[in-house]
Amino acid sequence: MYTILAYAIPEESHQNIRRALDDRAKITFCYGSEKLLGELKGNEYDLIFLFMEDSGTGLPLLEDVVQRLPHTPVILIGQxxxxxxxxxxxxxxxxDYLVHPVSVTRFEVATEKTFENKALRNEIAYLRHKQDIVYHFNDVIAFSPGMKVVLKSLEKFAKTDSTILITGATGTGKSFLSGTVHYNSPRKQKPFIKINCANIPEDLLESELFGHEKGAFTSADKLRVGRFEQASGGTLFLDEIGEISLGLQxxxxxxxxxxxxxxxxGNKTIYADVRVIAATNKDLPEQISKGKFREDLYYRINVLPIRLPDLRERQQCLLPLAQYFLNKYATSLGSDVQGFTDKSLEQIRKYRWPGNIRQLANTIERAVILEDDVLIDTSNLSLPVEKGPTVDSGTPTLPGKSSLVDQEKELILNALEECLWVQKNAAAKLGVSPRALNYKVKKFGITHPNWRKHR
Structure with missing residues (x-):
């Protein structure tokens, strides 16, 4: 239900506004500037109807209301x-501007257009760059039995309004599929807002989710609308929900x-009708046993659970995904690359892809950049050699200097691949300082197109 404030509306218009909006909104009528000021201070409204008898007094009042509530739409009614x-x-x-008297239909149309406009503005303000979203389930690459089951379940989930919990390893497509769910749901015309809870410092995450009032803290020089408010009427995707602190939970x-x-x-209670899709790569029951995640929150978000399989469990999807990313990056980079050599395809099939789809996408992007031929060769895939089980022959070996260097470089490449080429994380995995790893990276001439200095 929307909340609407109708200020100084003539009584003969009350019936029309109620007939138009009573089934979807709670309407509050008020008169007098003091009463209006009290309503604006004490309550949050989705829409305000403002009646003015003449432009001399009505327009200054409009400007005052807009200044106080810059994110609340105001429809002016005049004679x-x-x-x-x-x-x-x-x-x-x-x-909008409506001429008194206003018909039922005019109230309905003006209100609907205003809410659509508000939702669009919120979504545009949030979207800083183009999102990778597949709008139809039929377009999702899912040839493996496991992914077919996942998509069938998500199609059913999309038609409901219940909370979804998507689990799976990093890079399996949790964020990607959350968008597909939204755009196949009854809320598809409303905003779709995404936030990665792991990427925002804990002391800023509350403000990011719920917004803040002007002066709430030192750097709060203006009112900020949070993600829940931006997503009102639509869907909010909370990625890495397992990283949220207990207080914020x-x-x-x-x-x-x-x-x-x-x-x-602030002390105004804000109502937001939001469908939540949460995702995590953590084992939340284990987090609960360690006291790091609230059990009641887990049950609240685990209404419709779904697990995304690792890429190595989707063998039938692997080569179609590789070709999809090749086409995508070849087009965006203006490359003539059209496919893979047989050896490259075999290497893609046999590799375990610990970084899942994200690692595959990064690997193909790098290969498209480096490849001068029309087919990507194994040399430009640059996949680290995976170590198989070792057999002890009982005879100690003394590898030469070159093999030790090769082994060290291979170890670093493995760590970088598994950490999606984030040097800080790879250094931690290897048990060395970031500075030491950076030295080795330079020494071995290891590069990656996503690293800032190589852009």
Whole structure:
């Protein structure tokens, strides 16, 4: 249900506004500037109807309301039909201008367009770059039996409004498929907002999720709308939910149960109708046993659980995915590369892909950049040689200097691949300092196109 404030609306219009909006909104009527000020301070509204008897007093009031609540749409209702008054009202911040008396249909159309406009603005403000989203389940590459089962379940889940928990290793496509679920749900016309809880410092994550009021903390120089508010009416994807602190888990549980929250530094209760899709690569029951994740929150988000299999479990998907990424990067990079050599295809099939789809995409992108021929060769795939089980012959060997160097380089390449080419993480995996690893990377001439200095 939307919340709507109707200020100074003539009583003869009450019936029309109720007939138009009573089934989907809670409408509050108020009169007098003091009463209006109290409503604006104490409550949060999705929409405000503002009636003005004349432009001399109505437009300054409109500007004051817009300044106080810059993110709340205001529809101005006036008795004047002069074009200059309408233009001035829109310039002053009104979403629309209606001429009194207003019909039921006009109330319905104006309200619907305003909410659509607000949702679009929120989504545009959030989207800083083009998202990789497949809008139809039929377009998802899923030839393996396991992925076919996953997609069949997600298609059913998309039609509901229940919370989904997607689990699986890093790089298996959790974020990617969350978008497909949203755009095949009844909320597809509303915002789809994504946030990675692991990428934001703990002290900023609360503000990122719920927003903050101006002056809530030192650097809060203006009001900020949080992700839950941006996603109102739509879907919020919480990636890496297992990284959220226990304190913030409590607040998140309240939002999921009561669908309301307060901005940081504020006391207004904000209602947000949001469908949540959560994802994690952690074992949440194990986290619960360690006291790192709330059991009640787990049960609240685990309504519709789904596990994405590792890429090595999707053998039938492997080569189609490789060809998909080749076509994608060849097009975006203007490359003439069209396919893979037989040896490359064999290497792709046999490799275990610890970094899953993300590693495959990065590998193909690098190969497309490096390849000068029309077919990608094994040399440009640069896949590390996986170590098989060793057999002790009982005779000690003394490898030469060159083999030791090769083994060291191979070890570093393995670690970098498994850590998706993030040097800091690879250094931790190898048990060396980032500076020491950087020295070795330079020594062996190891490069990657995603590293800043190679862009």
């Amino acid at each position: 004047e039909e002069k074009p200059e008054v309408v233009v001035q009202a829109l310039k002053s911040g009104a979403y 409590t607040k998140l549980l309240r939002v999921l149960e009561e669908k309301c929250f307060e901005r940081v530094g």
